Amino acid sequence: MNFIQDIRKRASSTSKRIVLPRSSDIRVIKAAEYLQDNNLAKPILIQNEEASIPKHLDVIDPVSDERLKAYATTFYERRKHKGISEAESIEIIKDPLFFAASMLAAGDADGAVAGSVATTGDVLRAAIQAIGLKKGSNVVSSVFIMSFEDGRVYTYGDCAVVPYPNEEQLATIAIDSAQTHEKVTGTDPKVAMLSFSTKGSAQHERIDLVKNALEIVKTHNLDFSADGELQFDAAIIPEIAKRKAPGSEVAGQANVFIFPNLDAGNIAYKITERLADATATGPVIQGLAKPMMDLSRGCSWEDIVNTACVCALMN
Structure with missing residues (x-):
């Protein structure tokens, strides 16, 4: 099925x-x-x-x-x-x-x-x-559910609503995306906070934003795994995860990808859809009551x- x-x-x-x-x-x-x-x-x-x-x-x-x-x-x-x-x-x-x-x-x-x-x-x-807005959300955002013929299903957020989220908004997007993934796919979310750096491999204020957003996510004591900052290859490929992020509960097995801004998210889902022949279901609006x-x-x-x-x- x-x-x-x-x-x-x-x-x-x-x-x-x-x-x-x-x-x-x-x-x-x-x-x-x-x-x-x-x-x-x-x-x-x-x-x-x-x-x-x-x-x-x-x-x-x-x-x-x-x-x-x-x-x-x-x-x-x-x-x-x-x-x-x-x-x-x-x-x-x-x-x-x-x-x-x-x-x-x-x-x-x-x-x-x-x-x-x-x-x-x-x-x-x-x-x-x-x-x-629903209780606990500070922004309305969106995800696309990306599904493949071989049965793989991933959640990409935000790809359609919030252009440049701040730390608190990015954290909310991550939490809401994880909850959306679980409701829609029926599987446990493993959330990767994406960046152009993995675990300090680069230094930049945009990386700091992702790191700080992750810390906010962790303060909510939610029942899903989240980690960052991670490059996409480290988030999805186990062999690369072992080298770049050893010991991570998410690296190499992420199924929810949180992009740092709308540029990255929108481009990524369209590339996945057009070059990898994935089906993009969405945008799924989240954050509302x-x-x-x-x-x-x-x-x-x-x-x-x-x-x-x-x-x-x-x-």
Whole structure:
């Protein structure tokens, strides 16, 4: 069983309610039909404009939904310090992205998948403002799950959201990525904090940032292994790990790779995808109190299905 088959099988046992905004997109409708017909999740479409939606699918119109005022009131309480009015809150929550996020915040859905016709900024804005960060997280970030035909699965973070994280943010990215890896893959995370140096082989302030982030991670006393700073070869190849980082619990066997900035992370996942023929699942958004996933605007309906299954496993 490959990774995609595995996450679909595991998602099917959860029966999670996954909201899919922007139901005018034919890809979203097709994904919703597949999710429902194959019992992978319980899709909920949000009607944002006229569209031909199969009658057997659950569809919500935010404008006429009886929960609109309650959602708007909650949103107003969260955002009134920004000068927003109650009337403005109602208009904001009518937007499918904000209505979907409000459903999650209220416990009326288990996850949301959006972005096929919206920017990452729009999706994250709705999620952060209506849902907020989970306890212990200080930043919203992302990972890509990189899977290979031979069964290997790795987690790369952050590859899509935070350009240049500081020490505290990098530590949060590492912790959240480890937790995401465990939830999505079902395997124990071994986290490598990557750099262009291994265990002091070079000196630079960017290396110090990685080292300091690792120390912050360790103060949380979490039940996974993390080490750094490590070059990629030392993190993944046992023979090199023995020479460069002897005694490390992570070197040579890492499965979660934390990149020091978005330049490195984004380039790395695309190189892995294109040159190593890996399947990149994501971006998987993490750090939110409830799971709301982002999509590429060039995604296929199958991508939406797979992201919905990942979302179901993030609870």
